[in-house]
Structure formats: C-alpha cells, structure tokens
Amino acid sequence: MKTIEEINQKIKSGKVVVVTAEEILSIVKEKGIKKTLEEVDVVTTGTFSPMCSSGVLLNFSQPKPKIKAGAVYLNNVPAYSGLAAADIYLGASALPEEDPRNKVYPGAFKYGGGHIIEDLVSGKDIKLSVFAYGTHCYPRKEYSCLINLKNLNDAILLNPRNSYQNYNVAVNLSDKVIYTYMGVLLPKLGSAHYATAGMLSPLMNDPYYKTIGIGTRVFLGGGIGYIIWHGTQHTPNSPRTERGIPKGPAGTLALIGDLKQMSSHFLRGVSLRGYGVSLAVGIGIPIPLLNEEILSYTLVANKDIIMPVVDYSEAYPNGKDEILAEVSYEELKSGSTKILGKRVPTCTFSSYARAREIANTLKEWIRQGRFTLTQPAITIDRLNNES
Amino acid sequence: MxxxxxxxxxxxxxxxxxxxxxxxxxxxxxxxxxxxxxxxxxxxxxxxxxxxxxxxxxxxxxxxxxxxxVRIKPVIEGIHWLRERCVHCTACVPGCPSQCFVVDRKTMRVSFEKERCIVCKHCLSACAYGAIEILENYAD
Incomplete structure (x- = not known):
C-alpha cells in the first residue's frame, strides 16, 4: 500500500520511480508484482487522436464603449455567445458559414474550430467579429479586432468528451468509398480504421476508474489540465473481458486546462474529408501504483484489448448494434487483420508515436519534480455509484 | 483515343x-x-x-x-509530404496503391517513399492533418 502523499514526497526528494504503460510490463516480468510495487511509484499513459467534443472558452477584452456579444465569429467560424457579455465558446467542429460542406462531395473542410484552436495556441492572430443589439450598459453594436493568446483575458480548453477507453473499428461493406470521421473507408472491406492508443491509453490502465477522478492533474495539450467529470456518453457498464477491459466504447473524461500553457504539437486542427473538422488532442494521465490491484491493471497489453468491428456503410449510421467481428489492438497495430475471412489493411487517425511521446514527457515532468500527483475529490468509480 | x-x-x-x-x-x-x-x-x-x-x-x-x-508547358504534379505536419497516424497507408507510405511498426512512425508515387492523390483525401500537398512544376 502506498498513498499519493507518499509518492509526492518522493517526487519532491527526487527519488520517485516513474515508468510508462509500455515499460511496466517488462519490469513486472523480471521482478514480479511485489518487488515492482515496492520499487515503482507511477505509470504514465498517453493518447493523441481527434476528439470532436473539445473546445475553448475565451474571454476577450471589452472595447470602449462596451459590447454584449450576440453573433460572434473567429476567422469567420461562428462561436457560441449565450454566456456573459465577453465570454464565448468555440467548438472544435464548428465550420465557417461559407464553407460549402458536402455540396461538392466529398467536402475538404479545410478550416474550422479545431484549426482556430491550433492557430491560437501557436500564437497567431485571429480576427474576432462581434455583433450585438445594444443595451444601456453595453451600447456598442459591432466590434472587430485581432485577438491572440496574449491579449485574451482567458483562454481555457474545456473538453466535454475526451480519451475514449475503447472504440469501434470502422469498415465499409458497401461497394463505394465512404467518407467518415474514422477516415476514407475503402469499399468491400478494403480497409479497417481503428482508434485509441491501445495499452498506452489512460483509461485502459485504470479500467474501473479507481485512481482517476475529479481533480486529477493530467497532461493536456502539452500543458497541465484537470479532470472535471466523466465525459459525455460515459458508459462504464459496457461488457468487459475477464481482466476488466471494455469490449467497446465505454469510459470517457471531461477535461479542462489553460490554453496559454499548451503547444500546437499536442493540439492539432484536423480536416476529415467528407465529414468535417475536429481537434486532435494529446492527453497523458499518471496512474499512482497504490496497491497490487492498481498495478495489475496497468499490465494490460495490446493483445488484451479487443475491439468491435462495425460496418459504417449500414449498421453504424442506422444505429444497429451489429458487430461483424472482434479483433485485438495488437493485430490492428500490426498493419493488417483478418475480418470475415479476409485479410484487411488497417490504419488510424490516432498517433501511437505521439501517444508514446506524451507518456515519456509526463514521465520526465514527474521525475524532474515539475508535476506532482493529486488526490481526486471523488474517483470516477465512486461518482458512477453516486449517480 | x-x-x-x-x-x-x-x-x-x-x-x-x-x-x-x-x-x-x-x-x-x-x-x-x-x-x-x-x-x-x-x-x-x-x-x-x-x-x-x-x-x-x-x-x-x-x-x-x-x-x-503561345508557349506550352506540361504541368508535372508531385505529392509532397510535409514531415513537420505529419503526426504518424497511418491514415494514408491502406489506400495508397503504390505503398509509398512505410510504417516502422516498432516506432510506429511513417515515412514517404517519393519515387514510388504515381500521384493518384488518395493520400490528399486520407490525411486529416494537412501533411500532404500537391506541388505543380512546369517542365521546360
């Protein structure tokens, strides 16, 4: 048994031992569970993938005279303004009104909310246009200016659903190419598109959310963030394997963090052909090795992760719960897998290389004492039981 | 013809x-x-x-x-892989008919073998990260 306080003491004295979710396997293989638990304090995880349920909360400086924002655009992309006068929220999948969408099929979706977030975090100027009806206290009706990360009062990344625990593998059984958020799916089972960072994924290493909770400090977009709730569409009671790994999409997280600390290396606007725009987000969560049970969960390997194969030409759009096959993350990562007797090439929009980079970066932060662990106000498993 | x-x-x-x-x-x-x-x-x-x-x-x-x-110059198109924009996700891999995108399965990093490219432009629609560009040059 170890406590988060004890681990933080070790971080402060420079004696902490941190390894990544990949490295822990060989250590346990060599030293066994008991010895490893004595020696290793923290396992770091990482993931990098498009996560559409992301966005930024911005507060701009009031002009003179003042304005109460009505219709708001950032580089012509509409933002939500149904908040106080100078608070606006820009969603990652917002599109400029003049974007032709899928009128010229398949749409290219070159620029939208996700790209603005990437531009902001890179320090670029963004054109803010505000329209209002005017009041006694906020008389101005039109305002436009250039905003950037430095002159915004607040720029907060606020993501309602990130870090999916497991996900579908998308295939196309029809005889035409289809354009989806999982990629350009080749016809007649021509390609299989998966997601997540497998054994590096944060929620795969704490599958029952026993250490992760509200207030957990995390790596978010290259800066520091916090878990604020479970994410939307969080379904912890999905079917699981014997070792507790969900067999399909299950847990999710809602995250928050200061955009001003983040980096465009870990926050990237994406253009999904024929679908829309989004934001790829880099997330890393430290798992404190509090006891044998927690350590044993972090020993998940890519071969233990089973993902459901779903037909995105028919079953998915029509909401049919049909699973064509189950394949392991290990196979998907190898470049091809067997589905319905056919050898199918595989690919993903998630970057395993960048997920690994995140797990290693977080490991270094903790080793250098730049990042300490937090005791969550309530873990997600308890939150699930409360509601 | x-x-x-x-x-x-x-x-x-x-x-x-x-x-x-x-x-x-x-x-x-x-x-x-x-x-x-x-x-x-x-x-x-x-x-x-x-x-x-x-x-x-x-x-x-x-x-x-x-x-x-009027002078006439054929346009030669070339696919350009922007290394610094690529996040090594692999989305470009399956649809490429000439296997230009090679994945090192250990590092999970992608590289681009330009000489194999036949400019079919599949990767241009498959890439979500803006890491593929079409460059046009004019032959003399």
Whole structure:
C-alpha cells in the first residue's frame, strides 16, 4: 500500500520511480508484482487522436464603449455567445458559414474550430467579429479586432468528451468509398480504421476508474489540465473481458486546462474529408501504483484489448448494434487483420508515436519534480455509484 | 483515343486579346477546365488548363497555339509530404496503391517513399492533418 502523499514526497526528494504503460510490463516480468510495487511509484499513459467534443472558452477584452456579444465569429467560424457579455465558446467542429460542406462531395473542410484552436495556441492572430443589439450598459453594436493568446483575458480548453477507453473499428461493406470521421473507408472491406492508443491509453490502465477522478492533474495539450467529470456518453457498464477491459466504447473524461500553457504539437486542427473538422488532442494521465490491484491493471497489453468491428456503410449510421467481428489492438497495430475471412489493411487517425511521446514527457515532468500527483475529490468509480 | 492533360500556357503580349479558349473548344472539340489564370493587359498572360479530348485534336490544337506564339508547358504534379505536419497516424497507408507510405511498426512512425508515387492523390483525401500537398512544376 502506498498513498499519493507518499509518492509526492518522493517526487519532491527526487527519488520517485516513474515508468510508462509500455515499460511496466517488462519490469513486472523480471521482478514480479511485489518487488515492482515496492520499487515503482507511477505509470504514465498517453493518447493523441481527434476528439470532436473539445473546445475553448475565451474571454476577450471589452472595447470602449462596451459590447454584449450576440453573433460572434473567429476567422469567420461562428462561436457560441449565450454566456456573459465577453465570454464565448468555440467548438472544435464548428465550420465557417461559407464553407460549402458536402455540396461538392466529398467536402475538404479545410478550416474550422479545431484549426482556430491550433492557430491560437501557436500564437497567431485571429480576427474576432462581434455583433450585438445594444443595451444601456453595453451600447456598442459591432466590434472587430485581432485577438491572440496574449491579449485574451482567458483562454481555457474545456473538453466535454475526451480519451475514449475503447472504440469501434470502422469498415465499409458497401461497394463505394465512404467518407467518415474514422477516415476514407475503402469499399468491400478494403480497409479497417481503428482508434485509441491501445495499452498506452489512460483509461485502459485504470479500467474501473479507481485512481482517476475529479481533480486529477493530467497532461493536456502539452500543458497541465484537470479532470472535471466523466465525459459525455460515459458508459462504464459496457461488457468487459475477464481482466476488466471494455469490449467497446465505454469510459470517457471531461477535461479542462489553460490554453496559454499548451503547444500546437499536442493540439492539432484536423480536416476529415467528407465529414468535417475536429481537434486532435494529446492527453497523458499518471496512474499512482497504490496497491497490487492498481498495478495489475496497468499490465494490460495490446493483445488484451479487443475491439468491435462495425460496418459504417449500414449498421453504424442506422444505429444497429451489429458487430461483424472482434479483433485485438495488437493485430490492428500490426498493419493488417483478418475480418470475415479476409485479410484487411488497417490504419488510424490516432498517433501511437505521439501517444508514446506524451507518456515519456509526463514521465520526465514527474521525475524532474515539475508535476506532482493529486488526490481526486471523488474517483470516477465512486461518482458512477453516486449517480 | 481520348486523353486528359494539364498545361501551362504563356501568352505573349500580342495574343492576350485573342479568344483562344473559344477556338480550342470550337475548332478542336476539346473540354477545357481553367484552373488558374492571370492576364495583365500589356504584359504576358498565364493560364493553367486541363484539356480533355481526342489525342489527334489535342496535337493539332497545340500546333495552333504554337503558331500564334503561345508557349506550352506540361504541368508535372508531385505529392509532397510535409514531415513537420505529419503526426504518424497511418491514415494514408491502406489506400495508397503504390505503398509509398512505410510504417516502422516498432516506432510506429511513417515515412514517404517519393519515387514510388504515381500521384493518384488518395493520400490528399486520407490525411486529416494537412501533411500532404500537391506541388505543380512546369517542365521546360
């Protein structure tokens, strides 16, 4: 048994031992569970993938005279303004009104909310246009200016659903190419598109959310963030394997963090052909090795992760719960897998290389004492039981 | 035999006011798609067109253009992989008919073998991260 306080003491004295979710396997293989638990304090995880349920909360400086924002655009992309006068929220999948969408099929979706977030975090100027009806206290009706990360009062990344625990593998059984958020799916089972960072994924290493909770400090977009709730569409009671790994999409997280600390290396606007725009987000969560049970969960390997194969030409759009096959993350990562007797090439929009980079970066932060662990106000498993 | 080609046409000053596209369509039965045009009065004009039609008619049209002083340069397209934009996700891999994108399965990093590329442009739609660009060069 170890406590988060004890681990933080070790971080402060420079004696902490941190390894990544990949490295822990060989250590346990060599030293066994008991010895490893004595020696290793923290396992770091990482993931990098498009996560559409992301966005930024911005507060701009009031002009003179003042304005109460009505219709708001950032580089012509509409933002939500149904908040106080100078608070606006820009969603990652917002599109400029003049974007032709899928009128010229398949749409290219070159620029939208996700790209603005990437531009902001890179320090670029963004054109803010505000329209209002005017009041006694906020008389101005039109305002436009250039905003950037430095002159915004607040720029907060606020993501309602990130870090999916497991996900579908998308295939196309029809005889035409289809354009989806999982990629350009080749016809007649021509390609299989998966997601997540497998054994590096944060929620795969704490599958029952026993250490992760509200207030957990995390790596978010290259800066520091916090878990604020479970994410939307969080379904912890999905079917699981014997070792507790969900067999399909299950847990999710809602995250928050200061955009001003983040980096465009870990926050990237994406253009999904024929679908829309989004934001790829880099997330890393430290798992404190509090006891044998927690350590044993972090020993998940890519071969233990089973993902459901779903037909995105028919079953998915029509909401049919049909699973064509189950394949392991290990196979998907190898470049091809067997589905319905056919050898199918595989690919993903998630970057395993960048997920690994995140797990290693977080490991270094903790080793250098730049990042300490937090005791969550309530873990997600308890939150699930409360509601 | 029908063919489809892309050309850059350079007009000397004295031909800028002639309705050349009209002649290409009317006299040679070619389908013309104007991709780029810049015509400055008193200077040379530049036009990038995609032409589709019978091979023989296309050759005659080129003779007509040369005859009136228009220079013709074939457009060579090339796929350019922007290493610094690539996040090594692998989305470009399965659809590429010539296996240009090679994944090191240990590091899970992608590299681009340019010499294999046949410019089918699949990767241009598969890549979500803006790491693929089409570059156009003009042969002399």
């Amino acid at each position: 029908k063919v489809k080609r892309k050309y850059l046409l350079i007009f000397p000053e004295q031909t800028v006011d002639r309705p050349i596209t009209y002649h290409l369509i009317h006299d040679y039965d070619l389908m013309i798609n104007i991709l780029k045009a810049s015509v400055t009065p008193g200077k040379e004009g530049r036009l990038v067109i995609e032409v589709q039609g019978e091979k023989g008619a296309l050759e005659s049209a080129k003779n007509y253009l040369s005859g009136i002083g």
